[in-house]
Amino acid sequence: MTTTTYENSVRIGSTTYRLVATADPELRLELAGTDTAGALVAEGALRLPADAGARIGKLLGQVLDALGTLGAPSPGSARGRPANADQPWTAEAEESLRAAWLGAAPDAGTAGLIRDLARRLERSPASLRSRLAKVGCDPDVPGRALSERAAEVFGVQGRDQGRVGDTPDSRGTGAG
Incomplete structure (x- = not known):
């Protein structure tokens, strides 16, 4: 079995992201992001069956595009973060x-x-x-x-899934 490796990197702002993809026969993807000082600021790994790569790649692309569209603030930045970030929901x-x-x-x-x-x-x-x-x-x-x-x-069994009227609300009490 031949092992194939693909490596590439991209700089986004002050972070350089490096992706290493290896096929032998399963697919392994390793992503690391480092800042200008060389500190690790992002990392992740996936292991997939060889025949799932293209479909999982498309799925990941769709999810990441959607999240980017939502415009979530970067987690490392306190500036610009919503006032209730990291607070429990009431x-x-x-x-x-x-x-x-x-x-x-x-x-x-x-x-x-x-x-x-x-x-x-x-x-x-x-x-x-x-x-x-x-x-x-x-x-x-x-x-x-x-x-x-x-x-x-x-995993939200027991909730009314949003029904309104005389049916129970998400806490099991009347919605009225």
């Missing part, structure tokens, strides 16, 4: 998020609505998107609750 903030999301029109722009709600709740768009699933909302479609299957995937 029940009131969760209810406000849930009500705003479920009250939105299904054709509302997802990324724009997430940015607007993130600003209003003083959270990052990534934090807000993550919290949507936890409160029973479909983070991909404004106005839509999670389906029962999606709730299972996100």
Whole structure:
């Protein structure tokens, strides 16, 4: 079996990212980011079946593009971080998020609505998107609750997946 290795690097701001991909027969990807002083500021590794590389690459590209579109602030920078970053979510903030999301029109722009709600709740768009699933909302479609299957995937069984009216809310009490 022949081992194939691909290496490349890119500089983004003050960080240089280096990717090493090796196939022998499984795929191994190693990514490291170093700042100008040589300090490690990012790292990660993946091990994949050889036939999954192209499809996983496409998936990673889509996810990273989507996260970039949401404009999440860089985690290392206190400047520009939302006021509630790293703070626990309150029940009131969760209810406000849930009500705003479920009250939105299904054709509302997802990324724009997430940015607007993130600003209003003083959270990052990534934090807000993550919290949507936890409160029973479909983070991909404004106005839509999670389906029962999606709730299972996100581990939010027992929540009402955003139903309103006389059905129980996410804490098991009447929504009225």
